[in-house]
Amino acid sequence: MQLILNDEMEIMAYVKIGSAENGVDYDGPIPDGFLADFEPQKYKLIAGVIVSNTDYVTPEINPPTPTLTQQDGINAHFFKMALDFKKQLKEMGSNG
Structure with missing residues (x-):
């Protein structure tokens, strides 16, 4: 070893x-x-x-916190719009 x-x-x-x-x-x-x-x-x-090691202290591990960018917000908005549009199309199809 x-x-x-x-x-x-x-x-x-x-x-x-x-x-x-x-x-x-x-x-x-x-x-x-x-x-x-x-x-x-x-x-x-x-x-x-x-x-x-008597001096050993378990290190504190802080998980990384994600930072959302402006682009992440834009992407989420468009994703929600697409889901809403898909829902509307499905409702229109079931009504007619």
Whole structure:
């Protein structure tokens, strides 16, 4: 296994097969949960052993909020007009 570390020896990524640029070879014990729950910086390499990073804080992830453009509003207006027109045509066809 190779570990990709930052300057604080936090594990940013790992590869089990092959190699990675600037990867550090590791063949020591792997903590429970490391493979299943891995997140960058959640573990550190201290004295050649993978340990939990006591300074780790789960990053807050804010989902992106879509910003509607003027063109989006225009498109929605035309789409609604087309649906209204289709509804009117269907009503006209059922009346005659």
